[in-house]
Amino acid sequence: MDDIALDAAKKTAARTAVDQWVTEDTKILGIGSGSTVVYAVQRIAERVWKEGELTDLICVPSSYQARHLILDYNLNLGDLDRNPNIDVAIDGADEVDRHMVLIKGGGGCLLQEKVVASCAKHFIVVADYTKNSIRLGEQWCRGVPIEVAPMAYVPIKLHIEALFGGEASLRMAKVKAGPIVTDNGNFLLDWKFIANREYDWDEVNRAITLIPGVLETGLFVNMAHKCYYGMANGSVKVQNK
Numbered sequence: 001m002d003d004i005a006l007d008a009a010k011k012t013a014a015r016t017a018v019d020q021w022v023t024e025d026t027k028i029l030g031i032g033s034g035s036t037v038v039y040a041v042q043r044i045a046e047r048v049w050k051e052g053e054l055t056d057l058i059c060v061p062s063s064y065q066a067r068h069l070i071l072d073y074n075l076n077l078g079d080l081d082r083n084p085n086i087d088v089a090i091d092g093a094d095e096v097d098r099h100m101v102l103i104k105g106g107g108g109c110l111l112q113e114k115v116v117a118s119c120a121k122h123f124i125v126v127a128d129y130t131k132n133s134i135r136l137g138e139q140w141c142r143g144v145p146i147e148v149a150p151m152a153y154v155p156i157k158l159h160i161e162a163l164f165g166g167e168a169s170l171r172m173a174k175v176k177a178g179p180i181v182t183d184n185g186n187f188l189l190d191w192k193f194i195a196n197r198e199y200d201w202d203e204v205n206r207a208i209t210l211i212p213g214v215l216e217t218g219l220f221v222n223m224a225h226k227c228y229y230g231m232a233n234g235s236v237k238v239q240n241k
């Protein structure tokens with residue numbers, strides 16, 4: 001499947017989710033990050049600017065990327081100070097398992113994404129079909145992103161490896177020299193867990209979150225309400241909890 005077909009799948013999933021979940025009753029919308037969410041924002045802008053709907057909708061971003069998208073499409077920009085009760089949040093995912101546990105943070109925005117999702121009554125995931133797995137790690141090979149305080153990344157890495165095996169490595173920037181610095185000024189570890197080991201992701205998430213210096217993990221457990229996958233044949237598959 002080439003990039004054009006994958007993009008088409010992302011677009012169909014995002015547009016379908018927006019049309020099913022964003023209504024005139026939706027006052028506050030959380031906006032996730034990544035390439036699939038761009039199509040969701042485009043569809044919202046189309047409904048606001050071409051169809052004259054949703055004119056009072058306030059969009060709360062989960063990253064600088066999301067903030068810029070909201071501004072670029074001239075939508076109403078909100079924030080959690082003024083809009084802490086979100087009706088619906090729409091976001092992408094790197095992988096989703098059969099229990100709707102997500103890996104997020106491939107784009108490095110997991111901390112704010114998890115905060116925004118946690119403030120939403122309904123958290124809706126949009127993705128192409130390559131994200132839909134039985135088990136985590138089946139298709140996504142880059143591990144679980146973990147946002148950490150810069151001075152603590154080595155002890156955290158050693159702690160995670162001792163607790164759960166695998167290998168956690170510091171995410172390096174591609175253009176800038178040195179590590180990626182997140183929107184919040186932190187570093188990212190990508191923890192490649194042991195494939196084929198049965199992990200209890202809720203327990204793993206709680207244990208990693210308790211390590212001093214960990215800000216957040218990219219494991220989203222019991223958060224997603226529904227996942228929309230754009231399929232290779234042009235249809236949309238909906239996964240429910």
Ligand SMILES: O=C(CO)[C@H](O)[C@H](O)COP(=O)(O)O
Nearest residue numbers: 034035036092105106107109
């Ligand atoms: O978690 C994320 C960013 O931190 C993204 O939602 C995730 O990486 C999916 O991105 P894309 O829609 O580009 O596949």
